[in-house]
Amino acid sequence: MSYAQKMLDALEAGQMETARQLFTQVLKHDDDETQYNLAEELYAMGFNGQAKRLYQDLLGRYPDQGDLATALADIAVSDGDTDAALNYLSRIQPGDPAYVQSLVSAADVYQTLGLYEVSEQKLLEAKKLAPKEPVVTFALGEFYFDWGHFPQAIAAYNELLAGGTKELAGVNIEARLAASLAQTGQYEDAVAAYEDVGVDALDLNGRFELGGLYLQLDDPAKAITNLQAVIDTDPSYANAYLPLARAYEAQNQPDKALDTVQAGVMVDNTNPDLYALGGKLALSEDNPDLAENYLQKALKIDPEDQGNMLAWSNFLVQQERDQENIDFLSQIDRSGDVDPQIYWNMAKSYDRLDDVKKARENYLLAFNRFQDSPDFLHDLIDFFQSTGARAELKAALVRYLKLVPTDDDMQMRLDELNDEAD
Numbered sequence: 001m002s003y004a005q006k007m008l009d010a011l012e013a014g015q016m017e018t019a020r021q022l023f024t025q026v027l028k029h030d031d032d033e034t035q036y037n038l039a040e041e042l043y044a045m046g047f048n049g050q051a052k053r054l055y056q057d058l059l060g061r062y063p064d065q066g067d068l069a070t071a072l073a074d075i076a077v078s079d080g081d082t083d084a085a086l087n088y089l090s091r092i093q094p095g096d097p098a099y100v101q102s103l104v105s106a107a108d109v110y111q112t113l114g115l116y117e118v119s120e121q122k123l124l125e126a127k128k129l130a131p132k133e134p135v136v137t138f139a140l141g142e143f144y145f146d147w148g149h150f151p152q153a154i155a156a157y158n159e160l161l162a163g164g165t166k167e168l169a170g171v172n173i174e175a176r177l178a179a180s181l182a183q184t185g186q187y188e189d190a191v192a193a194y195e196d197v198g199v200d201a202l203d204l205n206g207r208f209e210l211g212g213l214y215l216q217l218d219d220p221a222k223a224i225t226n227l228q229a230v231i232d233t234d235p236s237y238a239n240a241y242l243p244l245a246r247a248y249e250a251q252n253q254p255d256k257a258l259d260t261v262q263a264g265v266m267v268d269n270t271n272p273d274l275y276a277l278g279g280k281l282a283l284s285e286d287n288p289d290l291a292e293n294y295l296q297k298a299l300k301i302d303p304e305d306q307g308n309m310l311a312w313s314n315f316l317v318q319q320e321r322d323q324e325n326i327d328f329l330s331q332i333d334r335s336g337d338v339d340p341q342i343y344w345n346m347a348k349s350y351d352r353l354d355d356v357k358k359a360r361e362n363y364l365l366a367f368n369r370f371q372d373s374p375d376f377l378h379d380l381i382d383f384f385q386s387t388g389a390r391a392e393l394k395a396a397l398v399r400y401l402k403l404v405p406t407d408d409d410m411q412m413r414l415d416e417l418n419d420e421a422d
Helices: 003-012 016-029 032-045 048-061 066-078 082-090 099-112 116-129 134-147 150-162 173-183 187-197 204-216 220-233 238-250 254-267 272-284 288-301 306-318 322-330 341-352 356-370 374-387 390-403 408-421
Strands: none
Touching: 003 016, 003 032, 016 032, 016 048, 032 048, 032 066, 048 066, 066 082, 066 099, 082 099, 099 116, 099 134, 116 134, 134 150, 134 173, 150 173, 173 187, 173 204, 187 204, 204 220, 204 238, 220 238, 238 254, 238 272, 254 272, 272 288, 272 306, 288 306, 306 322, 306 341, 322 341, 341 356, 341 374, 356 374, 374 390, 374 408, 390 408
């Protein structure tokens, strides 16, 4: 029995000191092939130091063996030494059987350094030299997927599937294709790809992606099935709570949606969108105290987000805390793009505080955006009627009734206005 095998047996038995002593004997007595095989085994087991020593000794004896340099480069990457990795890979020249693999390895190193263009060049050269090699095509697909160039990733994954490769390096190619299709907005194709994989074959990330796709396709029931399965399997999967809550909301189950938010913020208390949705749901469930708590937390996490600002303002308007709403909205910088809802909310608060001039100013500022909104026109009609602005009232009533011709109350108001004019 070789010293290498004795060392592996000692490692399996947990006899570390014996294994260390045997390693010395391996270096002295075992042949090169045995040492090479041991190096592969040790690297796979995570004993990078001993594997590195064996590969370095072998490379000293066989300086033209590119696979030894590639193996040392992989170990250097694992150890975080990118300079050493690139030095090893630069030794491998075109024509060496390991050259294509060295290009793939170099691409990985450059990608970790953020040099995506250089990484792409290495992979495209490898693809040119080995156009039918699945490992190279897979490396290209993964590179483009990580870089966010999803059309190119889709092309690579489709090429692999067309060649009969459905899994490589533990990655399900069909699932990766589905995720890429989803990123390009091809939701139906993405769902079809995930369904080809089969739900049972998907990992948690795949189930999460599929649940989100069903939500995008307005199928909240299937979204709930998949997203709830993710959380049931791993309650710490923080990203699943927000879309699951939205799915329950879309299913007209606000109580379950709010329960989901409450569970979600216990896992992740840094997501302003989760708190904002929770505030909205708490209001619908007649829990203003919880709504205020959540909306304030959303605003504290991201105070510059207009969505959070408006959610808080909407809450203040609903609670008729009008002066507080005006004071809050008055602090917002309106020199750039401003959501017109701000003006509508200001108008409603000024109206209730009987500041007719400022209410009118803000209603008019909001008009261009909301002139086709029945809710806005309803508020505007009430305002014009309360202030006696007959011409504006008539114009608003006519516009409203074009949108909601079945509203008998508004039709009666218009009829009365016309009768007064006769």
